[in-house]
Amino acid sequence: MFAPQLLKLFAALLLGNAIATAAVAAPSFDAGELAELRAQASWQKYAHVLIGLDVDNSIAALSKRKSLAATDYDTELAEVLSQIKGDYLEETIWKSVFGQVSFYVNRAGLAKLTHARGVRKIMKASPTGHVYDHGDSLEVVKALILESGSALVTVIPHSTSAEWSLGPDGRAKFKTGSGVPKASELESEDFVASLSPSAFTSYELASKKIGGDGNDPSIILNLTIEGYYELVTRSDIRTLQSTERALKAQASKPVLDQGALDEAKRAGNAMVTIDLKRSPGYTPRLHLLSPQARASQIGSLRAAFEEIVGAAQPSALPSLQTIEGLASATVVLDYEGLEALYDLADARIERVTKPFQSTAR
Known part of the structure; x- marks a missing residue:
């Protein structure tokens, strides 16, 4: 007569064990990605990881919150970080409003993360791309x-x-x-x-x-x-x-594409791309500059292009195509103009090359 009650108790125990097992389940990860992260941490001292915190970030849960902030899961994050103390770089932490966190961690910390409480998933983090990177x-x-x-x-x-x-x-x-x-x-x-x-x-x-x-x-x-x-x-x-x-x-001399000169000699003219030197302080991310700094960069580069092309072939100035504030421009020069540009070898030029498309016929 106790069979139904025993069955209920057994079912309850099974359910409780399942919940407990889920609560302490190890973080998931792709074996190949984890191997790459281990190699990165070994060779470069730290690996850049992205973890998903074990939090309720479902659409239903998020929709109930009045506002979303990257600090919403700080308590859960602190619990995770306490398990890898001394093995990560605190200054590199980035947090999203959805419970994802990236940071740099050493190999010991990476090993601890694979069985850390409060971590749902471990992945490779993408490069932040915050810093302008010219020429690697x-x-x-x-x-x-x-x-x-x-x-x-x-x-x-x-x-x-x-x-x-x-x-x-x-x-x-x-x-x-x-x-x-x-x-x-x-x-x-x-x-x-x-x-x-x-x-x-x-x-x-x-x-x-x-x-x-x-x-x-x-x-x-x-x-x-x-x-x-x-x-x-x-x-x-x-x-x-x-x-x-x-x-x-x-201090380097300009790199000048002989192929562009050959094309201009053969066809009568050639479209070339002029890249100016990206000296320290230059950035293509104009929106991050103050209005005064942005105006200074725009004006400086515009003047440089006009002076360089004007010195080589003034009649080519109408064909000069620039993007405001960026250190690259295209222009159509005849053979004599391009030859003059190469002879001048203006110190502001980094390189002159043929673009993917040319107006030369």
Whole structure:
């Protein structure tokens, strides 16, 4: 006569065990992705992971909330991070309103995450893309640090009031946009103070160098790998380049495409793309600049293109096509004009190449 009650009790126990098992279930992950993350952490000291917190982020649950904020799951996140304490970089944390979190973690921390409480899923994080990366400059910096333990880098934050322009020698020129004496120096010091102590071993302000430009907002950091990962996940970095590479790039001679010259000789003219040097301080992300800094970059590049083309072939100026504020333009030059452009080898030019399409016939 106790059979029905025993069956109910047994069913309840099974249900309870199922719930308990689900509550402590290990995070899910793709084995191939996890292997890549392990390799990344071994070779590059840290891996960039994206985790899904074990929270109710269903559409039904989200629709009941009056507002969505990235801090909504801070309690759950704190529980996860407490299990990998000392094995992740706190400064690299990014949070979404849907309970997804990314950060850099070392191999030991990655191993702990695979059975951490409160984690539903582990994935590879996508590159943040916050920092403008011209010519794989970020990979160069990372490689130098991994090889030597640290590397000298030039950093310019978006917070600077200094206004960038491209000088006639191909080097960056700055003027203060705030009207405050030593503004760049004060802003740079504030930025350095915002970095974690492990991010760098030493620093120098370009504005304080003897014989240097007092308006130059560049900060020379002896950057560690922890600092590198911190900077590439920040959204307020305008420039991050190897200092040595940046100096060489500004002093380099233009790369001139012989194929374009051959085409102009054969067809009578050729459309070419002129790329100007992206010296430290330049950024294509104009929306992040102050109105004054944006106007300075736009005006400087427009003047440079007009001066360069005007010196080679004034009659070609109507064919000059630019995108406001960007360091690339196209123009149609006849053979003599292109030959003159190559002979002038203006120091502001990085390269001249044939675009994918040409008006030459």
